[in-house]
Amino acid sequence: MKRKEFISTSLLGVVGLSSGQNFFTKIKAPFEKSSISNLQLGKLDEEKMKICIFSKQLQWLNYQDMAYAVAEMGYDGIDLTVRDNGHVLPERVEEDLPKAVDAAKSAGIEIMMISTDIINANEPKAERILKTAAGLGIHHLRTNGLNYQPDLDIPCNIEKIKQDFIGLSEINKKYGVRSDYLNHSGEGFGSSLWDLWLTLKDLNHEYIGSQYDIKHATISGAHSWPTSFKLIHKYVRTMVVRDFRWEKIGNKWEVIPVAIGEGMVDFDNYFKLVKKYEIKGPISVMCDYNLGGAENGSKSLMIPEKDVLDAMRKDLLSLKSKLELAGIR
DSSP, X not given: OOHHXXXXXXXXXXXXXXXXXXXXXXXXXXXXXXXXXXXXXXXXXXXXOOEEEEGGGGTTSOHHHHHHHHHHHTOSEEEEXXXXXXXXXXXXXXXXXXXXXXXXXXXXXXXXXXXXXXXXTTSHHHHHHHHHHHHTTOOEEEOOOOOOOTTXXXXXXXXXXXXXXXXXXXXXHHHTOEXXXXXXXXXXTTSSSHHHHHHHTTSOTTTEEEEEEHHHHHHHOTXXXXXXHHHHGGGEEEEEXXXXXXXXXXXXXXXXXXXXXXXXXXXXXXXXXXXXXXXXXXXXXXXXXXXXXXXXXXXXXXXXXXXXXXXXXXXXXXXXXXXXXXXXX
């Protein structure tokens, strides 16, 4: 059985369709070429929150098979890795990013955002990636994470990072794109979100901002995250959704990634605030729990492909349910 046929057959079972029904056309028909020119790629559909899936966990699929699988599962698009060891390597962005975009269009979905390892505008790859993405209608990208330099105090670190953000904002403006920084729990920059706000507060948030990760915000501040979210929300355009729970392993408490809705993230309160602050998205779903290696970007799986796809679709259905409960979708 060809992979495309396998994916289709696997997902038919997930949604309860018979083999005689076409799940792909039931969800969304492929775009006609004539309609592409009428689309404002990168602009948000005001009627609903768009949801894409992070391609790191789909690196066992090529562009076409990935696009087909994502469309079959019901996602609106892809958050594509354009970085070292990603779906698109930075040195091949001009050649390979158009191929990924074409594959997505042929499946009736979009490359909604790209995840990069760009840190500042002076990197040789930065302008090449931004220019190529903008030319293909991709207007959202995630930057790389940053650590504090141990030889500098925190205020000096923040000022240095702010200068890098200013340069990145300027080149983003040149190409009409926006870079978002993802908050990650731990000791790195952005974990508290107050430090990220200090670097963003004087910048034009049309071109640089926050990619808000509620999982990591909850890890960093189980009860205080609503305060930091209130502070940073004006700079949030894109979001990451995933879940976790704490588990004691030996004498140490560890963060254990789990499927959406099975952990400790207070999605009900979170999405009420998302609605209140009128944050439009898009959302990137990251499945970083055990998926047989897919969660780590493996190109080969240790569990059946069907199990991976089933889990990703389950996350999407759980997320949609929570958005609908909040009156967002």
